Amino acid sequence: MLFSKLIDRYALRNFHKNISNAAHYTSFQEHVNKRNRDEFYSTNSVPNVSLTTHSIEDEYTSGIFEFQSIVPIGDTINDLVTGEFVQHENKEQPNVIFVHGWRMKSNDRLIKMFQHHMKKHQWNMYYYTLPYHLQRKPFESSFSGEHMVSANIERTVQAVRQAVVDLRSFIHSIKKRQQGPVFVVGLSLGGFITNLLATVEDQVDAMVSIFYVNSLAHTIWNTDPGKFIKKELLENGVRYQEISEHFKILEASLVPPKIKQDHILLLSAKYDQYVDIEDADILWNAWNKPRRIIYNCGHSGIVLKRNKIAKDVMTFLQNRTMR
Template sequence: MAPGTGAPHVVIVHGWRMDGLDRIKALFLKKLVEQEWNIHLVTLPYHFLRKPSESRYSGEYMVSSHISRTIQSTRQAVCDLRTHIQWIKKEYSGSPVYVVGVSLGGFITNLAATVEPRIDALASVFYANRLSYAVWRTVPGKFIRAELERNGVTYEKLQQYWKITEPSAAMPGMSMDNILLLSAKYDQYVHLTDADYLWEAWGRPRRSVYRCGHAGLVLNKERIAKDVMEFLTVRAQTCTVIGRIHN
């Protein structure tokens, strides 16, 4: 970034079924504030205040046995993220935009990176890649799978229906040097097999694999924050504008 331009803007996308942003803030907020960078916290469809009154929990309708709604909510999440990035670029010309996604948020940021050229750097933490795999092969998806099977949907059919949502189906519109992927070796929510699929499809960008499960988002939060911030800091040469928090 050239001298005299504004501080980086970091757009953070949370995970599936989170009922608040406390865990996200615990991960990144302190270090970002110390850097005086701008922080943007994006809410996924059907989460938090976007949760319908009839929904039993935050994020219930984001990924579900409703095949077309899952595609639509994924598309909406990517559109929301792209719109926000484009707004930042318009309002803060010259400032870089870094995107950080956690769990399902990582899936969304990865997908956005394949269609949004204005992302300057991407850090994806414990991300999923194939929704069909996540629903059929992992613990969080077992009830969705059961409902799909009751309605005659096979794994092969679901793969076809949801393939359009897979980040691995396209290449990101940025240099591989500006991508950081973080995964957990023993993750039962996002299997390393699925994370590997994206890593290979994208040509093996920079990656770290932690010896932990999905709970590493809490248990290893200091290391995750350190790795992400070191990666982003290398890509930011100067910060001259005091940061703000945008909800």
């Protein structure tokens, strides 16, 4: 336990070396409009996804996919949705969409964790880029993901909405082009997005959420990664209850998933210093306790236990291909 916490705390010191060079707080409506969840995350569009090939090897084509956001926020760079793909020539193979974590600088962790295993089974892989991250990072942003979760409450809400809606649309485009099932695997903040996706999208054949956040308001207010956002909000007179109310539309535990319960796998880390496991427990209980694995590690288990995590995820997804 102590070892796991120490590693997480060391990693958090490095995490906080990237700090914002400008304030983000922008005033928002005190009285939150009651948003309809299905309307808020709705999409009837199948985007025109362009695939740019970079290499062809061993029956696989690799490259970059791009499409214009279904719900643009107003930043040209961010509103071009992009990501990496590794696609087998067999259109009947399963398709796995990976959603990375907050502030990730690349998809390396997900690639190292899963790509070798999935290539052995000839599965297709798509690495979806979250708003304001990686290639979608605005020029003025100090680091990847700075503008997705910040003291700009309304922009945070819209960025999460954009992530979910565009992910839904991307799933629909894969369903149209490919014949195999579509699985979604989210990591950390990506798990938070994947959980939200499960509450509005029934075209996902299985989902895995790894070391996920349930309540973004709780995470900002009560965990180390959110401390500077909390500080900026407090300096502007914002209290927890206000952002909690404003972020209810972003909380997956408030509604049941549209995916079958036995097609959901939740993974948590017992000593996680990034994600409050009690917050993760809330989702698990609210969703009537789907399959869950709790690892004896911290958030750093993403690296230290990646082989075990990959094995557990692959076993779960392989079983879903047989049903």
